[in-house]
Every structure is written in C-alpha cells, then in structure tokens.
Amino acid sequence: MLMTATLTLADLAATSPSATRILEHYGLDYCCGGKQALEDACLSKGLAPEKILREIGDAGAATVADRDWQTAPLDELVSHIVETHHAYLKLDLPVLEARIEKVVAVHGAKDPQRLPRLAAVFTGLRSELEAHLHKEEAILFPFIVQYGRAESRNQPTPPVPFGSIANPIAVMEREHAGAGDALQEIRDLTDGYHPPAYACATVRALYDGLKALEKDLHIHIHLENNILFPRAIALEKR
Numbered sequence: 001m002l003m004t005a006t007l008t009l010a011d012l013a014a015t016s017p018s019a020t021r022i023l024e025h026y027g028l029d030y031c032c033g034g035k036q037a038l039e040d041a042c043l044s045k046g047l048a049p050e051k052i053l054r055e056i057g058d059a060g061a062a063t064v065a066d067r068d069w070q071t072a073p074l075d076e077l078v079s080h081i082v083e084t085h086h087a088y089l090k091l092d093l094p095v096l097e098a099r100i101e102k103v104v105a106v107h108g109a110k111d112p113q114r115l116p117r118l119a120a121v122f123t124g125l126r127s128e129l130e131a132h133l134h135k136e137e138a139i140l141f142p143f144i145v146q147y148g149r150a151e152s153r154n155q156p157t158p159p160v161p162f163g164s165i166a167n168p169i170a171v172m173e174r175e176h177a178g179a180g181d182a183l184q185e186i187r188d189l190t191d192g193y194h195p196p197a198y199a200c201a202t203v204r205a206l207y208d209g210l211k212a213l214e215k216d217l218h219i220h221i222h223l224e225n226n227i228l229f230p231r232a233i234a235l236e237k238r
C-alpha cells in the first residue's frame with residue numbers, strides 16, 4: 001500500500017503493529033477517531049504528517065531486515081539490537097502499561113481472576129526488562145563492541161572486569177528465560193491473545209500490543225542468545 005497523508009488513521013494502523021504503536025505514541029486515535037485522514041489529524045495536533053509516515057516506513061523496513069548477523073561486524077549487530085529492539089521496548093512498555101491500567105479500571109470486575117494478574121505480570125516484566133536493557137547497554141554491549149573491534153584489527157580481546165565475558169552473558173541469559181516465562185504467562189492469561197467477548201477497542205489494542213511485544217522480544221532474545229553472545233564467547237576463546 002502506498003502510504004500517503006490522505007490515508008485514514010485506521011488504514012494506517014492496519015499496515016503493521018509498529019504503525020499502531022507510532023500512532024498511539026503521538027496520541028493519534030486510530031480507534032474511535034480512525035476515520036480521520038492522517039493530514040487532518042496531524043493539523044489539529046500540530047504534527048508533521050511526513051515525519052509520522054517516515055517513522056512508520058522505517059519501522060516496517062526494520063522488521064524485514066535480512067542482514068546476515070552471523071557474519072556482520074559485531075558493533076553493527078549491537079547497534080541493530082539497541083536501535084530496533086531496545087528502542088521498541090522503551091517506546092512500547094509504557095504505552096502497554098497505560099493500556100493495561102485502563103483495561104483493569106474499566107473491565108477488572110469482568111475477569112477478577114485474570115486481569116489483575118495480567119497487570120501484575122506485565123508490571124514485573126516491564127521493570128525486569130528496563131533494568132536488563134540498562135545492564136546490556138551500559139556494561140555488556142560496550143565490551144562486546146570492543147571484542148569486535150579487536151577481531152577486525154586482528155588484536156587479542158581486551159581484558160574484562162568480570163573475569164570472562166561468559167559471566168555477564170550467563171546473567172543476561174537467565175534474565176531472558178525469566179522474560180520468556182512472563183510472556184508465556186501473559187499468553188495463557190489472554191487465551192493466546194484472543195480478546196474476550198466484552199472487548200472494546202482498548203482491550204483489542206492491548207491484546208494486539210502484547211502479541212507484538214512477544215514477537216519482537218522473541219526476535220530480540222534470539223539475536224542475543226543465539227548469535228551475539230556465542231560470537232562474543234568464541235572471540236574470547238580465540
């Protein structure tokens with residue numbers, strides 16, 4: 001579909017989960033106000049439609065990236081993870097939490113067993129993930145980038161303050177497993193992201209958002225556990 005500013009917010013939202021997230025981020029209502037054209041909605045909010053379209057296009061392009069990460073330079077893989085997957089979480093986790101709070105406030109009494117539990121599991125996942133991203137960006141990833149640079153210059157890997165790079169990696173992998181357990185519980189609590197009969201647009205947006213979160217987090221953890229971390233450990237053993 002050719003994306004132009006004359007498309008309605010509802011049509012744009014349907015192009016991808018990233019589009020929904022970006023519209024929500026800018027407060028562009030694609031549910032009840034979905035029949036409005038992007039250009040009109042932007043005008044009333046003082047936003048530039050070109051900027052929104054570009055962000056939606058870039059997010060779509062990022063999800064179809066077909067780079068061979070087994071051979072790409074390590075610093076490029078680290079940048080890709082941070083700019084694509086960490087950026088996604090930083091933008092999406094607060095949006096999803098606000099949606100869950102709204103759903104619990106409005107519909108909590110309809111499913112008192114599961115909705116408060118869903119909120120609790122999500123809040124726990126969010127705080128674990130935010131601390132996790134910080135540890136990767138501030139501590140582990142800078143050393144992995146240095147390892148990659150040493151390799152490209154054919155130099156030995158620099159010493160690390162934690163004995164072996166395998167030590168912080170083992171901690172990150174344990175945290176990934178914890179996030180995977182939380183995602184599984186969220187999937188169970190939402191019947192595999194199938195909205196209940198009472199679902200309004202906000203409940204459906206919540207379930208769609210949680211499903212997209214699971215998908216993105218699965219790719220993210222795959223890139224780290226299965227590609228980035230083994231490559232860093234192999235460099236150290238060289």
Ligand SMILES: [Fe+2]
Binds near residue numbers: 081085086136220224
């Ligand atoms: Fe990460």
Ligand SMILES: [Fe+2]
Binds near residue numbers: 132136172176224
């Ligand atoms: Fe991670």
